[in-house]
Structure formats: structure tokens, C-alpha cells
Amino acid sequence: MNLLMSLMFIMSFILLTLNHPLSMGMILIIQTLITATIMGLMMKSFFFSYIIIIIMLSGALVLFIYMASVASNEKFKSPVKTMLSSFIIQSFVVMYLYKNNTIYYTNNLNNNDVISLIKMFNMITAQMTIMMIIYLLFTMIVVSNIVKVHEGPLRTSIKYE
Template identity: 40%
Template sequence: MKKMLIIASILVSMMFMQINHPLAMGLILLMQTVIMCLISGLMVQTFWFSYVLFLIFLGGMLVLFIYVTSLASNEMFNLSTKMMMTSMVLTTFMTTMMMSMPQNNMDLTNQEMIMNNENILLLMKLYNGSSSLITILLASYLFLTLIAVVKITNISKGPLRQMY
């Protein structure tokens, strides 16, 4: 599964270099983010870090999407046949390479049990008694920062595109 996601990441990165429309670049960047979050979730065996990473990237993508649509709202979006053919050839090439690779015969159950125990210990260290004060302080600081940003923002100069 990890091999397929890494190959998909490489293909999406190659497609990103051939695209010139800003909205298509944003879509490719979102696909790359989802793939990277899946890879990091599979490597650590807990997906909480991947969820946080995805939400941060999604917030940044929202700002990027609003900015791009205000600048390039009337450009036409068309698909390049050259890019589609290149991606299809690369996909079949990478898939055949992946199928021809030998598989590891390691005992995965013992390895998975060790990783699960390590992850449980890491989560217990994050929320134990001595570090719970730091976690509560960080959440309070972020909440107060959110309130300050909302109060400082000028409502009349908020959106980039004026609503009529």
C-alpha cells in the first residue's frame, strides 16, 4: 500500500510540473496533500498527526483558492492530451515496476504489535499529568489568538472580491 502511494505521489508531482492553470495546480496540490497524509498515517499507525496536517493544509488551500479565483476567475480550463498520455504511460510503467519487485517475508504481526505499543506510549506521554498543563495552556493561547484576530480584522475591507 505504501509503495502505491509513493508511486502516486511521484506521478502527481510530475503532473504538477506540466500544468499552468492556477486552479488545476491547487487541485494537484490538494491531491498531493491527501497522499502525503495517507503515507504519514500508514507509517506511524495512528492517523491523528495526519488529520492535523490535512486540516492545516486545507486551511492554506482555502486562502490560496480565494486568492486565485479573485485574480484568474475568467481563464478557461482545458486538459492537455500530452499530459494525459504521459501520465498514463508513467502509471503503467510504475505499476509494472512495482509488481516485479520482490516482497518482504518479514513477520508483520510482531512488527505491528511493537509499533502499536510504541504509539500508545507516545500518546500517553502527550496527555499525562505533567504535560497536560502545557496542552491546556497551548489550547487557551490559540483560542485567545483567534479572538484577537477576529477583533482586529476590519469588516469593511475583508473580502478580495466585492459582493454586489
């Protein structure tokens, strides 16, 4: 758990240094996998982490397809100095957290309180969950009706002769 939290912290700093949308999407996918793993380890079931992975990866796939069609020939430029300074700062922060045993205390708290699915779906939160499901279904239907299917792709392909 400590390693995953440290990796999540490092990925957040790396995301700040990137400027290309495809590399940002890759970091977002990695952070989604780490978050889902942490959530699965904290709960008794990996069901919600599986759902989060499916939702986030489908959204990242849509973003990837959009960016690949708009900026297909753009080159990656990695700022070496910024990445190196970011890595050094992250290393100092992780060493500081290990030195002060902050990560040990958070790990001890996580082991004592295991979240169960019963706490998430009780009578109090059931109405909110049903409303969110209805809202997402309504939004999906509206977006499907708004999108013009016969218009074609965002960027038309150029035919070279």
C-alpha cells in the first residue's frame, strides 16, 4: 500500500511536467490503475475498482482517438531538466514521509478500517445512487440523439493523387 501511494504521488508530479495530451492520457490511465488497486485492497471486493477501470479507460480511449485524429503528426518533446528536478523533489518528499513514519500511520489506519459494500449501499445512500444512475442514463440518451451520425469523422482524410 505504501509503495502504491508513493507511486501515485510521483505520477501526480510527472503529470504536471507533461505538455502533450497523449502522454497525459497515459499518466491518467496509470493513475486510474493505481487508484483502482488501492481501492480494491481497501475494500473486501474489487467490484468498484473494476467499474472505475472500465469507465476511466473508456473515457481515455475516446480522448486518445480524438487526439490521434487531431494531432497525429505532432512529436513528443520531453523536458529533461524539468523531469529531473521533479524526480529529485519527489524523492526528497518520499524520504521525508518515510523518516517521519507518516506512511506507517496511514497504513495502520487502513488495516484497521476495512470498508465493506454494506456501508456504501444502505437505505440512506440508495436514493442518491439511483438518481445518479438515472442521470447518467438520461445523459447518454441525450448525447446519442445530439450526435449527428451521418456527418462523418471530425477530420476528413486527404486523398493524395
